[in-house]
Amino acid sequence: MILMGLLLTPFAAAGLAALARRRAVIELLHTLGGIGTLALGAAIVVQVWNGDVPTVVDGLFRVDALSALMIAIITFLGAIASLYAVGYIRAEFDQSHLPRARLFFSLFHLFVFTMLVAVTTDNLGVMWVAIEGTTLATVFLVNLHQTRTSLEAAYKYLILSSVGIALAFIGTALVYYAGAAKAGEIAVNWSALRAAADSLNPDVVRLAFVFIVIGYGTKAGLAPMHTWLPDAHSEAPAPISALMSGVLLNVGLYAIMRFKAVVDAATGPEFAAGLLIGVGLFSLLVAAAFLVRSRNYKRMLAYSSVEHIGIICLGLGFGGYWGIFGALLHVVNHALSKSLLFILSGNILLKYHSAEIRDVRGLLRAAPWTGALFLAGTFALIGLPPFAPFISEFIIFRAGLESHAWAAASGVILLIVVFGGMLASINRMLYGEPPAGLPCGDGLRLWLAPLAVNFALLLVLGLALPSPFVLALQQVLKVLGV
Amino acid sequence: MSAELLSKAVNLLSFIALGLTILLIIRTSLEGQVRVFALQSFVLAFLSALIAFYSDSLELLGVAVALVAVKGLMIPRVLNRAVSKIGLARVAAPYLGTAPALIICGVLTIIAFYIMTPIAASNPLPTADAIPLAFAGVLIGFFIMVNRRRAVTQILGFLMLENGIFLLALLATYGVPFIVEMGVFLDVLVAVLIMEVFVYRIKDNFDSIDVAQLGKLKE
Numbered sequence: 001m002i003l004m005g006l007l008l009t010p011f012a013a014a015g016l017a018a019l020a021r022r023r024a025v026i027e028l029l030h031t032l033g034g035i036g037t038l039a040l041g042a043a044i045v046v047q048v049w050n051g052d053v054p055t056v057v058d059g060l061f062r063v064d065a066l067s068a069l070m071i072a073i074i075t076f077l078g079a080i081a082s083l084y085a086v087g088y089i090r091a092e093f094d095q096s097h098l099p100r101a102r103l104f105f106s107l108f109h110l111f112v113f114t115m116l117v118a119v120t121t122d123n124l125g126v127m128w129v130a131i132e133g134t135t136l137a138t139v140f141l142v143n144l145h146q147t148r149t150s151l152e153a154a155y156k157y158l159i160l161s162s163v164g165i166a167l168a169f170i171g172t173a174l175v176y177y178a179g180a181a182k183a184g185e186i187a188v189n190w191s192a193l194r195a196a197a198d199s200l201n202p203d204v205v206r207l208a209f210v211f212i213v214i215g216y217g218t219k220a221g222l223a224p225m226h227t228w229l230p231d232a233h234s235e236a237p238a239p240i241s242a243l244m245s246g247v248l249l250n251v252g253l254y255a256i257m258r259f260k261a262v263v264d265a266a267t268g269p270e271f272a273a274g275l276l277i278g279v280g281l282f283s284l285l286v287a288a289a290f291l292v293r294s295r296n297y298k299r300m301l302a303y304s305s306v307e308h309i310g311i312i313c314l315g316l317g318f319g320g321y322w323g324i325f326g327a328l329l330h331v332v333n334h335a336l337s338k339s340l341l342f343i344l345s346g347n348i349l350l351k352y353h354s355a356e357i358r359d360v361r362g363l364l365r366a367a368p369w370t371g372a373l374f375l376a377g378t379f380a381l382i383g384l385p386p387f388a389p390f391i392s393e394f395i396i397f398r399a400g401l402e403s404h405a406w407a408a409a410s411g412v413i414l415l416i417v418v419f420g421g422m423l424a425s426i427n428r429m430l431y432g433e434p435p436a437g438l439p440c441g442d443g444l445r446l447w448l449a450p451l452a453v454n455f456a457l458l459l460v461l462g463l464a465l466p467s468p469f470v471l472a473l474q475q476v477l478k479v480l481g482v
Numbered sequence: 483m484s485a486e487l488l489s490k491a492v493n494l495l496s497f498i499a500l501g502l503t504i505l506l507i508i509r510t511s512l513e514g515q516v517r518v519f520a521l522q523s524f525v526l527a528f529l530s531a532l533i534a535f536y537s538d539s540l541e542l543l544g545v546a547v548a549l550v551a552v553k554g555l556m557i558p559r560v561l562n563r564a565v566s567k568i569g570l571a572r573v574a575a576p577y578l579g580t581a582p583a584l585i586i587c588g589v590l591t592i593i594a595f596y597i598m599t600p601i602a603a604s605n606p607l608p609t610a611d612a613i614p615l616a617f618a619g620v621l622i623g624f625f626i627m628v629n630r631r632r633a634v635t636q637i638l639g640f641l642m643l644e645n646g647i648f649l650l651a652l653l654a655t656y657g658v659p660f661i662v663e664m665g666v667f668l669d670v671l672v673a674v675l676i677m678e679v680f681v682y683r684i685k686d687n688f689d690s691i692d693v694a695q696l697g698k699l700k701e
């Protein structure tokens with residue numbers, strides 16, 4: 001019942017926001033939608049935490065611990081981004097651009113809705129439909145500013161993601177065939193496939209997983225299928241960039257994790273491990289190469305997402321209890337820190353009206369709060385203690401050194417390159433003289449307040465790693481069969 | 483209908499579908515290309531109906547009807563509207579000429595057989611023999627997208643690729659469940675409508691639908 005509410009709330013918010021006429025009403029509906037989705041998401045997570053597996057519509061939707069983890073990330077960061085979005089959209093689109101503000105708020109919730117469907121459905125075909133839906137819901141958001149560059153970014157995003165996801169459908173159909181051939185009449189339900197996994201034809205499943213990694217890897221931003229990502233994530237409005245980088249990429253990974261659990265049982269863990277370590281390392285390499293010479297801070301953050309998704313893939317590939325545990329923890333940590341930084345990048349863009357690093361000078365003096373938070377967030381992102389990403393990266397590479405020493409060692413070297421590149425870039429932004437005539441002070445300071453929660457969580461997870469959270473992740477590991 | 487007869491009919495129709503994909507490369511007028519796509523959708527719908535009668539599947543018959551409605555009628559209509567609205571722009575402007583493109587199609591078909599023949603051999607269904615043909619259609623659709631500069635032809639390449647995937651799933655499993663297939667049609671329809679909007683926006687911004695002009699975003 002709560003599950004139905006969780007899915008219908010963002011859907012209703014999207015529809016009502018599209019119909020409302022007055023700005024105040026749209027903003028109210030938007031905020032209520034964001035908070036309401038978070039409240040219902042929290043209720044579901046508690047239910048799952050108590051050992052329940054909520055199911056509705058004849059098992060079409062089914063929330064296990066892995067789904068609950070994703071619901072927590074989507075609804076929490078959705079709420080944070082929705083609060084900031086009110087202020088940001090007021091600053092970007094005045095009363096004469098009300099239709100575009102309405103489009104933004106409506107598509108925002110449609111986007112959250114498609115992501116929630118993707119992670120709550122048990123049917124792998126419906127999951128595919130929903131993940132393609134995330135592309136369709138966001139493509140106009142990428143082009144919201146209607147500039148030539150955002151048009152280019154949105155068109156590339158639409159075409160490349162649609163083709164990528166089409167390949168994932170081949171993988172889904174092949175897994176469905178493998179399941180139907182062996183286990184008789186089973187639907188494309190993940191739970192049924194998982195139960196029958198060790199009797200599936202390993203050749204078919206292997207080929208299917210290659211398509212799945214290429215297809216959903218395109219959505220997750222894995223190199224070499226990542227080329228749309230820096231364009232789309234840098235052209236989208238800041239709250240959407242935060243959700244695309246912090247949340248949507250994880251939905252792509254989520255799909256890969258689901259299939260990996262089936263593939264591991266059908267073929268043994270080596271096959272998926274080799275593939276994931278390969279694309280993970282390549283993503284790290286590509287991201288490092290672009291991060292050392294980034295000229296645009298939003299593109300810098302986007303490439304850093306490619307890097308972190310690569311790290312998570314390495315964790316999944318290294319496998320074992322600690323590899324997967326580290327990967328799941330890093331999903332959470334990357335989501336928290338990247339959404340934070342993208343929201344702050346919106347503040348910098350509103351202040352300097354440029355996304356070029358060379359145009360941003362003296363950020364710490366011109367906008368002290370934004371600058372200081374941006375610095376702290378970057379420290380978290382590049383893996384400095386006491387923030388949480390340090391712990392998860394440590395766990396992943398510690399696991400890797402035991403099972404795949406060479407891959408882990410190369411990964412660590414690439415991390416150091418990224419570390420230096422990003423520090424050098426933000427160093428140029430933070431210090432120096434602000435451009436003449438730039439008014440001092442932070443824009444939207446009050447709208448940044450929710451980010452305090454992100455910081456608190458990054459510190460708590462980095463310093464203490466509370467035991468209820470560890471127990472929750474262990475439940476997820478059990479779902480994945482580790 | 484016997485399994486042997488079905489197998490023969492399926493092979494023939496899959497071959498025709500692949501031939502139509504290759505025909506898209508030869509046709510230079512956008513209107514002609516849209517007609518080729520519509521025709522292919524009808525061929526696939528006929529094939530689905532045939533399998534539906536063979537396997538007594540009412541769901542699959544529904545899929546065939548939806549296929550005619552969405553990909554045979556609605557999407558070609560949207561594309562024709564786009565072609566007439568943006569004025570002429572009839573020449574399809576490929577990067578590679580017809581002869582080298584056809585050679586690449588041949589190579590892609592061989593690759594498709596190399597990858598998919600083991601899968602087809604392990605599949606007991608009478609339709610399985612044609613799986614490599616369907617996969618060749620997917621690869622050639624992908625090649626069309628890469629090779630053509632006009633946004634409309636890229637969309638057609640994408641739709642051919644989609645049709646190839648539909649055929650692949652149909653041959654390997656008699657189609658994925660009804661609800662999934664309907665969701666896929668909805669996604670494709672919405673995607674094409676969004677692509678249409680982008681064709682107009684590209685035309686307004688760059689005064690052409692040559693996607694080679696979209697090259698501003700760089701490091």
